[in-house]
Amino acid sequence: MELLFLGTGAGMPAKQRNVSSLALMLLQERNAVWLFDCGEATQHQILHTSLKPGKIEKIFISHLHGDHIYGLPGLIGSRSFQGGTTELTIYGPKGIRDFIEVSLSVSQTRLRYPLTIIEIEEGCIFEDDQFLVETALLDHGIPSFGFRITERDRPGTLDSGRLKAKGIPPGPIYKKLKMGESVQLDHGETVSGLDFLGPDIKGRIITILGDTRPCANALQLAEKADVLVHEATFAAGNEEMAVEYFHSTTTQAANIAKEAGVQELILNHISSRYLKADWDQLVHEARNIFPNTQLSNDFSQMTIAPHKS
Amino acid sequence: MELLFLGTGAGMPAKQRNVSSLALMLLQERNAVWLFDCGEATQHQILHTSLKPGKIEKIFISHLHGDHIYGLPGLIGSRSFQGGTTELTIYGPKGIRDFIEVSLSVSQTRLRYPLTIIEIEEGCIFEDDQFLVETALLDHGIPSFGFRITERDRPGTLDSGRLKAKGIPPGPIYKKLKMGESVQLDHGETVSGLDFLGPDIKGRIITILGDTRPCANALQLAEKADVLVHEATFAAGNEEMAVEYFHSTTTQAANIAKEAGVQELILNHISSRYLKADWDQLVHEARNIFPNTQLSNDFSQMTIAPHKS
Numbered sequence: 262m263e264l265l266f267l268g269t270g271a272g273m274p275a276k277q278r279n280v281s282s283l284a285l286m287l288l289q290e291r292n293a294v295w296l297f298d299c300g301e302a303t304q305h306q307i308l309h310t311s312l313k314p315g316k317i318e319k320i321f322i323s324h325l326h327g328d329h330i331y332g333l334p335g336l337i338g339s340r341s342f343q344g345g346t347t348e349l350t351i352y353g354p355k356g357i358r359d360f361i362e363v364s365l366s367v368s369q370t371r372l373r374y375p376l377t378i379i380e381i382e383e384g385c386i387f388e389d390d391q392f393l394v395e396t397a398l399l400d401h402g403i404p405s406f407g408f409r410i411t412e413r414d415r416p417g418t419l420d421s422g423r424l425k426a427k428g429i430p431p432g433p434i435y436k437k438l439k440m441g442e443s444v445q446l447d448h449g450e451t452v453s454g455l456d457f458l459g460p461d462i463k464g465r466i467i468t469i470l471g472d473t474r475p476c477a478n479a480l481q482l483a484e485k486a487d488v489l490v491h492e493a494t495f496a497a498g499n500e501e502m503a504v505e506y507f508h509s510t511t512t513q514a515a516n517i518a519k520e521a522g523v524q525e526l527i528l529n530h531i532s533s534r535y536l537k538a539d540w541d542q543l544v545h546e547a548r549n550i551f552p553n554t555q556l557s558n559d560f561s562q563m564t565i566a567p568h569k570s
Numbered sequence: 571m572e573l574l575f576l577g578t579g580a581g582m583p584a585k586q587r588n589v590s591s592l593a594l595m596l597l598q599e600r601n602a603v604w605l606f607d608c609g610e611a612t613q614h615q616i617l618h619t620s621l622k623p624g625k626i627e628k629i630f631i632s633h634l635h636g637d638h639i640y641g642l643p644g645l646i647g648s649r650s651f652q653g654g655t656t657e658l659t660i661y662g663p664k665g666i667r668d669f670i671e672v673s674l675s676v677s678q679t680r681l682r683y684p685l686t687i688i689e690i691e692e693g694c695i696f697e698d699d700q701f702l703v704e705t706a707l708l709d710h711g712i713p714s715f716g717f718r719i720t721e722r723d724r725p726g727t728l729d730s731g732r733l734k735a736k737g738i739p740p741g742p743i744y745k746k747l748k749m750g751e752s753v754q755l756d757h758g759e760t761v762s763g764l765d766f767l768g769p770d771i772k773g774r775i776i777t778i779l780g781d782t783r784p785c786a787n788a789l790q791l792a793e794k795a796d797v798l799v800h801e802a803t804f805a806a807g808n809e810e811m812a813v814e815y816f817h818s819t820t821t822q823a824a825n826i827a828k829e830a831g832v833q834e835l836i837l838n839h840i841s842s843r844y845l846k847a848d849w850d851q852l853v854h855e856a857r858n859i860f861p862n863t864q865l866s867n868d869f870s871q872m873t874i875a876p877h878k879s
């Protein structure tokens with residue numbers, strides 16, 4: 262599981278940072294990629310990575326500002342043109358369907374794969390046996406969602422040493438025991454996998470927020486997350502401007518990370534007013550409050566390691 | 571007057587060529603830029619040039635395929651965000667209004683300048699005292715327009731030597747004579763500017779075609795043009811494929827240029843199947859038929875010099 266930042270700027274494209282898009286790479290977990298937001302030229306950014314558009318399984322749109330959605334029609338079309346045939350599901354606020362449908366229909370784009378568009382509300386918007394995705398509304402003037410992606414816990418490690426000592430040799434039976442099932446042995450005794458399993462291995466939690474002022478729902482979505490991706494459009498000291506434009510500062514993001522008790526904070530959605538020479542200062546402002554902070558850059562890639570227990 | 575090629579590829583963005591956009595720089599002529607087509611990331615390409623989005627006065631859209639329009643919403647929004655206040659007029663096939671209006675409305679983009687959208691038919695779509703823009707439908711499966719931009723002729727050079735010899739000294743009177751007007755001199759004699767003017771200086775003609783198979787309207791729009799920008803999606807020998815996909819080959823473009831009697835041909839809209847090493851071959855195929863041929867590249871700039879007479 263990795264985060265691959267495709268666009269980390271705010272509002273308009275700039276040479277150093279493109280507009281918003283972030284890929285959650287789930288290649289080991291499900292041979293798929295989930296995209297969060299899709300600003301203009303996201304498909305261009307992808308050309309400079311190893312990401313295959315055909316692997317994109319889901320796209321989550323936080324809000325409908327142009328810098329978060331104008332890359333959708335092109336990416337959707339190119340994914341088909343390049344031979345993508347598997348289903349693509351797009352989740353976003355009410356209005357996303359109109360934008361996509363009108364864009365594809367005026368351009369007479371015909372897709373070779375099934376496209377599903379889901380206009381979301383707060384709550385659980387997706388779950389299967391691996392992941393759960395929950396959303397809540399943030400504070401951005403227009404509906405802007407945050408996403409909390411929870412990986413389900415996995416059964417702990419099977420204690421094969423103790424099983425062998427009990428005279429149960431490795432075989433298909435181990436698979437059942439590993440799932441916590443009970444199994445009857447040849448000589449009649451029944452053993453339960455639960456007695457030989459270590460504690461559940463906790464799934465990872467990734468919180469990716471759309472544009473927002475600091476708010477209670479941001480805090481709740483980030484609760485004890487392994488990684489929190491929070492916008493930091495402005496530097497510390499610009500809190501008035503942040504309020505006016507419905508954004509956050511570096512220190513506001515750090516305070517959310519600290520209060521929510523996350524493991525790591527990634528500052529994202531950085532205004533182009535800050536030049537390369539300013540970036541160190543931005544991350545230091547946050548680290549004064551929450552030490553384990555990184556600043557995202559276009560094409561930065563961050564691994565989220567599985568838990569050991 | 572210059573042509574600045576912003577995107578010269580076909581169908582999908584590639585590292586070497588972005589999707590379609592071409593700027594006709596009319597800075598000396600009217601302190602303005604006219605854009606022809608606006609594929610995704612046109613505003614990103616502009617970041618690498620000296621072109622100021624606020625100077626873009628008109629955008630002409632040849633047809634509604636995604637690689638020619640998906641950059642419009644972003645460019646329109648950024649032009650406002652960057653402080654553009656002068657009117658912008660967009661000309662394009664029926665459907666362009668829906669695409670722009672839905673894109674701007676779902677993203678709640680409010681513009682600080684007047685935006686006019688004109689859905690065009692064949693014929694004269696714009697004229698003022700400097701320029702005339704005429705369109706005709708090409709052959710591309712969906713409505714695809716070609717544009718013929720005609721600069722109006724200007725009055726010839728005033729023969730000041732002969733005027734002085736006649737005892738008429740330079741002064742405000744020369745301005746009237748230059749316009750071909752008649753003027754009464756102090757001693758009563760009337761002189762006509764027409765008697766002292768050289769022949770009209772011919773305006774330039776630039777023909778910019780949307781995607782098309784070779785066709786009669788392409789020929790007509792290109793008649794005696796100074797510059798013809800013609801698509802050449804495929805290499806010579808791929809005429810069957812060109813027919814199937816409603817495109818042209820290098821030699822088909824060259825034949826149109828030759829028959830139309832243009833001064834210069836620029837091959838544009840080059841498929842990404844052709845790599846840098848193939849480009850020389852493409853231009854040579856056309857030059858065998860029409861010697862004064864160039865191949866466009868992203869960011870290539872070509873001057874169209876004024877006529878001397």
Ligand SMILES: [Zn+2]
Pocket residue numbers: 324326401472
């Ligand atoms: Zn926003």
Ligand SMILES: [Zn+2]
Pocket residue numbers: 633635710781
């Ligand atoms: Zn086309």
